Amino acid sequence: MPDFLNFATTPMTKCKAAAYILHRLTDILLTFYQIMEQDFFRPNTIGQRIARIRKMKGLKQETLAELIGISRQAMSNIETSDNIDDEKLAEIAKALDVAPEFIKNFNAGTGINNNIYQQNDGTINYNFNPIEKIVELYDALLRSEREKIELLQQLLQAEREKK
Known part of the structure; x- marks a missing residue:
C-alpha cells in the first residue's frame, strides 16, 4: 500500500x-x-530564449558556460540580458547545436521541431515539443493514480468479503 x-x-x-x-x-x-x-512558452528577451533552449536541451547553466569558455555568473548575466552581441550569440548557438537565427526567433510554445543540423557527416532531425512531454508525464501520473485507486478498491472489496 x-x-x-x-x-x-x-x-x-x-x-x-x-x-x-x-x-x-x-x-x-x-x-x-x-x-x-x-x-x-513566452520568452521575451534573447537571454530568456537562450535559457529556455539550454533547459530544453538538458544542459545546466554551468555546463553551457564551460562550453563557451565563460564563468557561470557571466552565463547568468547573458541569460538575464536583453541584448547579446552577434559573436557571443554565434558561440552559444554552436554550443547548443542550433543556428543563431533559431535563438533569435525561438518560441518555446512550438517546441524544438524539425531543427535539422549537420553532425559527423550526417543530418539529424531533432524533434522536441515541451507540451507533448507534459502530456506524456500527465498520462503516466494518471495511470499510476488509477492503479492506486484500483488497488484500494480491491482492498475495500476484500474487507467487505471478510464481514
Whole structure:
C-alpha cells in the first residue's frame, strides 16, 4: 500500500483519499501548465530564449558556460540580458547545436521541431515539443493514480468479503 495513504484507517477512507489526491494532482498540473504557458512558452528577451533552449536541451547553466569558455555568473548575466552581441550569440548557438537565427526567433510554445543540423557527416532531425512531454508525464501520473485507486478498491472489496 502506498505510504501516503497510511493515515486512512478503512479501505473506503483510503479510496476517498486516493480520489482526492488524484483530483488535487490534476489541479496542480493545470496550474503548472498555466504558469508554463505564461512564463516558459513566452520568452521575451534573447537571454530568456537562450535559457529556455539550454533547459530544453538538458544542459545546466554551468555546463553551457564551460562550453563557451565563460564563468557561470557571466552565463547568468547573458541569460538575464536583453541584448547579446552577434559573436557571443554565434558561440552559444554552436554550443547548443542550433543556428543563431533559431535563438533569435525561438518560441518555446512550438517546441524544438524539425531543427535539422549537420553532425559527423550526417543530418539529424531533432524533434522536441515541451507540451507533448507534459502530456506524456500527465498520462503516466494518471495511470499510476488509477492503479492506486484500483488497488484500494480491491482492498475495500476484500474487507467487505471478510464481514
